[in-house]
Amino acid sequence: MKILLRCCLLCLCLPLLAHAAELRIDLGQGARVWTTAQLLARADATAVTIPDDVAFRRPMHYRAVPLRALLPGLRPDQHLQFVATDGFAAEIPAAVILNRQGAEAWLAVEDSAHPWPASADNGKHAGPFYLVWTDPQAAHVSTEEWPYQLATIRAIPDVDARFPAIVPEARADAQVLRGYAVFKRTCFACHTMNGAGDARLGPDLNLPWNPTEYLRPDLLRGFIRNPQTLHRWPEAKMQGFPTTKEMSDADLDAVLAYLRYMAKRKTSPP
Numbered sequence: 001m002k003i004l005l006r007c008c009l010l011c012l013c014l015p016l017l018a019h020a021a022e023l024r025i026d027l028g029q030g031a032r033v034w035t036t037a038q039l040l041a042r043a044d045a046t047a048v049t050i051p052d053d054v055a056f057r058r059p060m061h062y063r064a065v066p067l068r069a070l071l072p073g074l075r076p077d078q079h080l081q082f083v084a085t086d087g088f089a090a091e092i093p094a095a096v097i098l099n100r101q102g103a104e105a106w107l108a109v110e111d112s113a114h115p116w117p118a119s120a121d122n123g124k125h126a127g128p129f130y131l132v133w134t135d136p137q138a139a140h141v142s143t144e145e146w147p148y149q150l151a152t153i154r155a156i157p158d159v160d161a162r163f164p165a166i167v168p169e170a171r172a173d174a175q176v177l178r179g180y181a182v183f184k185r186t187c188f189a190c191h192t193m194n195g196a197g198d199a200r201l202g203p204d205l206n207l208p209w210n211p212t213e214y215l216r217p218d219l220l221r222g223f224i225r226n227p228q229t230l231h232r233w234p235e236a237k238m239q240g241f242p243t244t245k246e247m248s249d250a251d252l253d254a255v256l257a258y259l260r261y262m263a264k265r266k267t268s269p270p
Contacts, residue, residue: 021128023107025070026154027078034070036128039109044069048106048134054146055119055126062108062132067097070107071153074098079158082131084149086124087200090131090189091159092145102138105131107150124149143246144189159184163196165267172261179258182251190238193262195269202238210263212256224252 023034039045045065053060068074071094078094097105110116110127119126126148133141160167168176183193190202205211211220222229224247227238241247247255 023129023150024152024154026152027071027074028155029073036109036112039065039107040111042069045109048108048132050132050134053132054143055130055148056117060116060132062106062130063111064106064108064132067105067107067131071097074155078155081152081154081156081198082147082150083152083154083198084147085151086149088147088149088189089197089199090145090147091184093158094155096139096141096145099139102135103141104134106134108132119148142185143241144186147189159188163193166193166196166262168258168261173257175254175257176261178251179254179256179261182247182255183258186241186247187255194265194267205259206262206266207269210259210266212260212263217256220256221252224255 021036023039025032025034040063042065045063048062048064050060050062052058071080074080074094074097076095076098080092080094080097082090082092084090096103108130110129116125116127116130118124129150130148131146131150133139133146136145156162166180168180187205188197188199190199191197192199192204194206195204211223215223219229224241226240241252
C-alpha cells in the first residue's frame, strides 16, 4: 500500500517538476535562467512541426522558441556547448545556429499539460527542453546536434582550443583530419579521448584501449552502425548511426582512420 501511495505521489509530482524545470544560458556576460513557464509564455513561442524527429523517429509537434532569440549578441565566431542532464554534451559552432541558409534551430519546451512521449530509441524522457531543427539538411545538421534533456547552453572556446591533445597534426592524412571533424560533431558528444572532453555518457575511446585495437574493422563498423550487433543489451545507451543519412560511409571510414591515428598517440588524462 505504501509503495502504491508513493508511486501515485510521484506521478502527481512529475508534471509539476517538468513545469518548474530551468534552462541556464550563459554567453559569457552573465547567466540567464529560463523556466518552462517563462519560455512558454514568450510572445515568440509558436507551434513547430518536425517531419522526421531524431528522438522520436516520427513527425512531432512542439511549442518552441527560436533559439537565436534566446542568444542575444551571439557572434558567428563563438562556439556553443549544449549540456544534457544525462551527461551528453553537444558541441555546435555558433555559425550553425546563426546560419541563414534555411535550417533553423528551435528550443522545444515541454508543456506539462501535454507531455511528450518516451523516446523511440531508448524510452528516455526527452523533456523538458530539446533542441530541434527545421530543414536541418540545409546546414548539414547531424543527429548528434539534436540534444534533449537540456540543462545548460553556454559559450566556450571550441574543442581544438580546449583539448589540443586530441587534435591531429596539421600534416596528418586528409582522411584523418576529416575523421576528426566528424568525431567532434558526433562521437565527442558522448565520449572522451585520452581523458579529454566534457561528455560523461560513454567510455573513453583511447584509454586504456582504442576500439581499433580489439575489434576487427568489420565488427567495429557494424558496431557503430548498430551497437546491438556486437552485444544484445536492451539497456545500452549508444544508439548508433544506422543509415548513411546519419553518417555516410565516407565519414565512417574517416572516423576509423582518426581512431587508428589516435591509438598511436595515447596520453595521460588531463
